[in-house]
Amino acid sequence: MMTIDKLPILTTPRLTLRRFSPDDGQQIFDNYASDPMVARYVTWNAHTSPQQSSQLAKFFHDGGAGPFQWAIILNETGQLIGNISLVETDADQKNGTFGYVLGQKWWNMGLATETLTEMLRFLFEECGFDTITGEYATQNPASGKVMEKCGLEYVGQDVKMVPAKNNLQVDIIIRRITRTRWYQINRKELP
Numbered sequence: 001m002m003t004i005d006k007l008p009i010l011t012t013p014r015l016t017l018r019r020f021s022p023d024d025g026q027q028i029f030d031n032y033a034s035d036p037m038v039a040r041y042v043t044w045n046a047h048t049s050p051q052q053s054s055q056l057a058k059f060f061h062d063g064g065a066g067p068f069q070w071a072i073i074l075n076e077t078g079q080l081i082g083n084i085s086l087v088e089t090d091a092d093q094k095n096g097t098f099g100y101v102l103g104q105k106w107w108n109m110g111l112a113t114e115t116l117t118e119m120l121r122f123l124f125e126e127c128g129f130d131t132i133t134g135e136y137a138t139q140n141p142a143s144g145k146v147m148e149k150c151g152l153e154y155v156g157q158d159v160k161m162v163p164a165k166n167n168l169q170v171d172i173i174i175r176r177i178t179r180t181r182w183y184q185i186n187r188k189e190l191p
């Protein structure tokens with residue numbers, strides 16, 4: 001079973017995915033969490049102070065949101081530009097639902113696709129997950145596009161309430177990828 005102290009660093013050509021550090025608050029605030037555009041289609045509101053982001057950094061570092069929480073670092077500059085995580089897993093860590101966020105400056109450069117691909121590889125090939133699910137607001141097609149590019153297939157639609165946003169009702173699309181499909185699309189033999 002994965003625990004936060006065992007979470008490995010993952011690398012892609014342009015990015016490093018690592019455990020959050022308690023000192024990451026200022027960068028979280030400056031680079032993405034304080035931007036209302038970034039928070040528009042996620043389940044949390046834009047942060048209003050760096051202290052709020054610091055509390056979150058400590059919470060992630062300590063495993064409060066579960067073990068699968070990575071800070072996304074842009075190798076070229078060393079900046080912390082976002083977060084990818086499993087927001088939910090079942091008890092035996094076989095099925096999970098993920099979330100991701102990047103600062104606006106870094107949108108549409110293929111970075112979310114690069115991040116999600118590496119996280120899926122790790123979860124299927126190294127952790128033995130069976131399915132990974134993503135949910136996104138119908139008004140947020142860029143997120144759906146990333147999931148599609150990474151092989152997640154349409155499962156269905158739903159309506160969700162967002163408690164942090166006065167129970168705003170949001171139409172969502174659910175996409176999923178299975179372990180079998182991951183190995184198929186990457187032309188690898190299932191172990």
Ligand SMILES: CC(C)(COP(=O)(O)OP(=O)(O)OC[C@H]1O[C@@H](n2cnc3c(N)ncnc32)[C@H](O)[C@@H]1OP(=O)(O)O)[C@@H](O)C(=O)NCCC(=O)NCCS
Pocket residue numbers: 037038039041042099100101102103106107108109110111112113114135136137140141142143145146
């Ligand atoms: C969703 C998010 C993570 C995507 O990150 P990204 O690094 O820009 O994604 P990528 O560059 O890998 O891919 C984006 C794709 O969406 C497409 N796209 C962008 N805006 C779009 C739109 N309005 N409609 C349709 N497609 C769109 C891009 O063209 C690209 O596809 P392509 O490679 O085929 O051209 C980023 O927009 C983000 O952080 N948003 C705020 C937080 C958020 O909403 N998170 C998701 C919650 S479910």
